Amino acid sequence: MTTDTTAGSWKRTHSCGELRPEDAGQIVTLNGWVAKRRDHGNLFFVDLRDRYGITQITIDPENDGFQSEMLDLAGSLGAEDVLSVRGKVVLRTADLINPNRATGAIEIFPEHLEILSRSATPPFIVEDDSDTSDEIKLKYRHLDLRRRPILEGLELRSRFTHALRDSLIQQDFTEVETPILTKATPEGARDYLVPSRVHHGKFYALPQSPQVFKQILMVGGLDKYFQVARCFRDEDLRADRQPEFTQLDMEMSFVDEEDVFSVLERIVSHAFQKTLGYEIPTPFRRIPYEEAMNRYGSDKPDLRFGMELQDVGALAAESGFKVFTGALDQGGCVKALCVSKGASLSRKQIDGHTEFVKEYGAKGLAWLKVGEEGLTGPVAKFFPEAAGEQLTNLVGAQAGDLLLFGADTQAIVHRSLGELRNRLAQDFDLVDSKEFRLCWITEFPLFDWSEERQRWEPSHHPFTAPADWDADFEKEPGKQKSRAYDLVMNGWELGSGSIRIHRQDV
RNA sequence: GGGGACGUAGCUCAAUUUGGUUAGAGUACCGGACUGUCGAUCCGGUGGUUGUGGGUUCGAGUCCCAUCGUCCUCGCCA
Numbered sequence: 001m002t003t004d005t006t007a008g009s010w011k012r013t014h015s016c017g018e019l020r021p022e023d024a025g026q027i028v029t030l031n032g033w034v035a036k037r038r039d040h041g042n043l044f045f046v047d048l049r050d051r052y053g054i055t056q057i058t059i060d061p062e063n064d065g066f067q068s069e070m071l072d073l074a075g076s077l078g079a080e081d082v083l084s085v086r087g088k089v090v091l092r093t094a095d096l097i098n099p100n101r102a103t104g105a106i107e108i109f110p111e112h113l114e115i116l117s118r119s120a121t122p123p124f125i126v127e128d129d130s131d132t133s134d135e136i137k138l139k140y141r142h143l144d145l146r147r148r149p150i151l152e153g154l155e156l157r158s159r160f161t162h163a164l165r166d167s168l169i170q171q172d173f174t175e176v177e178t179p180i181l182t183k184a185t186p187e188g189a190r191d192y193l194v195p196s197r198v199h200h201g202k203f204y205a206l207p208q209s210p211q212v213f214k215q216i217l218m219v220g221g222l223d224k225y226f227q228v229a230r231c232f233r234d235e236d237l238r239a240d241r242q243p244e245f246t247q248l249d250m251e252m253s254f255v256d257e258e259d260v261f262s263v264l265e266r267i268v269s270h271a272f273q274k275t276l277g278y279e280i281p282t283p284f285r286r287i288p289y290e291e292a293m294n295r296y297g298s299d300k301p302d303l304r305f306g307m308e309l310q311d312v313g314a315l316a317a318e319s320g321f322k323v324f325t326g327a328l329d330q331g332g333c334v335k336a337l338c339v340s341k342g343a344s345l346s347r348k349q350i351d352g353h354t355e356f357v358k359e360y361g362a363k364g365l366a367w368l369k370v371g372e373e374g375l376t377g378p379v380a381k382f383f384p385e386a387a388g389e390q391l392t393n394l395v396g397a398q399a400g401d402l403l404l405f406g407a408d409t410q411a412i413v414h415r416s417l418g419e420l421r422n423r424l425a426q427d428f429d430l431v432d433s434k435e436f437r438l439c440w441i442t443e444f445p446l447f448d449w450s451e452e453r454q455r456w457e458p459s460h461h462p463f464t465a466p467a468d469w470d471a472d473f474e475k476e477p478g479k480q481k482s483r484a485y486d487l488v489m490n491g492w493e494l495g496s497g498s499i500r501i502h503r504q505d506v
Numbered sequence: 507g508g509g510g511a512c513g514u515a516g517c518u519c520a521a522u523u524u525g526g527u528u529a530g531a532g533u534a535c536c537g538g539a540c541u542g543u544c545g546a547u548c549c550g551g552u553g554g555u556u557g558u559g560g561g562u563u564c565g566a567g568u569c570c571c572a573u574c575g576u577c578c579u580c581g582c583c584a
Contacts, residue, residue, distance in 0.1 A: 036544075043541040060541070079534085098544055121535060124517050127545090131518055135576060188584035208584080235583045236507090243583095359579090461584040496584095 010084035017053020065111030080119035178213035189233035206232035297418020302491030327407035342402025446480035
């Protein structure tokens, strides 16, 4: 091997993902990590990987540019060694093309090989489809980052935030950074605290959101502000929740919901278009909170499929089935899910769903199967002939469908059937994972009852404007509607906001 | 904070109805063979205080207690 002492001789001319048949004949230099080595004795294949892809380096004594030292070097290569290769791009013959790889029609015949850095044996194999535990992958994050799924996640996020910024700047917003070390303000979650060196015994709080500062910006007259802001909440984790997260925070003065919606619809559809090439039709559908609860049992409905909750209270009242009539007498409700082709479920599977809804406070799950000959199942006797027909007509059921009933307080029926609806959609494969359905949930309740503190509390934040400025808030606080709204996609809450109070008396 | 599950080779997992000799496999790693592989193949080998500490027992990876760690779940999350 010639030792080329020219400074930067190993500097790359191409990435490991870009060479194509048209490049054949060129002398190129590639830098990358050894993803795989295949050793056939006097013939070696090395898969060289970087962020952009993988290119095969072929070391064969019969190739142009081959030097005998290359065999030793190739034989000594281990996974994740950092390598520089200069060589010729060569077209592969048809039978050797790897169709699974973008660079699969070419390979490199090296004339110069240099190991830039040796790697210790990696603690896990760097491969896209890895079954290594998250714990180990996080411990060696630098290796995990070399995997496509992780890299693609970071790249998607980068392109997405870029598109958000792009759209906001175009719409005359100003990006402002606000302080991280601040005074604690009463918000919903626990604050993270940082001890102060200057003021002994005192602490800074990390912001749960840039709440206070954007108020100052608005009062200061900066009427359109945004920030890609870090937020900190000292609460326990969930699968979709981290104590430290980033949100797009924005604020506008002198606006109403229509302005907010149209700005955000523009931003979001722009970002989806730019990053995924996905067109989201605007305006987004708007669903008042109450309607969302009634129809989907959730304030973050997944709109990719139907199977809505249907109120069968009127028929249930006549059924004589105590579970139903009892719930109605207590002021609750009876609702049904019509599961298309659900009659194929076994008793055991239905029992599984029963256990599932019990987690959400339901006492059980009544069910009926719709057959050609009418209804079957333990509850069928309460819906004889005409009543049964009325029921199937009401919910639009067809032969082969399954009806699942929730009967309890409204809150429990909605919660349990809402969760069950999502679970059934998974089981019956009703969701297209490539689809994105966005909507606004509007008219949230202004106050929630806090069992813990035995009082009504703002369900959003204390500055949320009421739907009706002049309402009597002391009377029936639970029925007051607010001008708070959520942006929901595929069953996930993407964001929330509200029109703020400007009247001092309110 | 409550409840549950798990912890065995570098990694992913086995090890029979509370227990029975030297704790296995795949992969990685090391050595050997091999000229067209792309999960290369074939042969051989190294590798373990079974998370840690205590207990029960003639005998513990297995049972009990404690502890540490990880995950799930409920609470919490304007």
